[in-house]
Amino acid sequence: IAKRDFNPGFMVEHFLKDMGIALKESQAMGLSLPGLALANQLYLAVQALPNGPKLGTQALMLAFEKLNSIDHA
Numbered sequence: 001i002a003k004r005d006f007n008p009g010f011m012v013e014h015f016l017k018d019m020g021i022a023l024k025e026s027q028a029m030g031l032s033l034p035g036l037a038l039a040n041q042l043y044l045a046v047q048a049l050p051n052g053p054k055l056g057t058q059a060l061m062l063a064f065e066k067l068n069s070i071d072h073a
Helices: 012-028 034-047 057-067
Strands: none
Touching: 012 034, 012 057, 034 057
């Protein structure tokens, strides 16, 4: 992250798919998982970035930068 290397080890699009499955199953079981719901929302913000779905999960930092108007370009 410090070197701004966002090449995927695990891509955001796959992480979102897995979190979606976990959220759906937790709802079916009547469980509340607010931390998972928050993480899902944050990664949806990453997915909205250019090439976001193909970035690695460490690209979450980019979403925080965007939310806080931090520009490293």
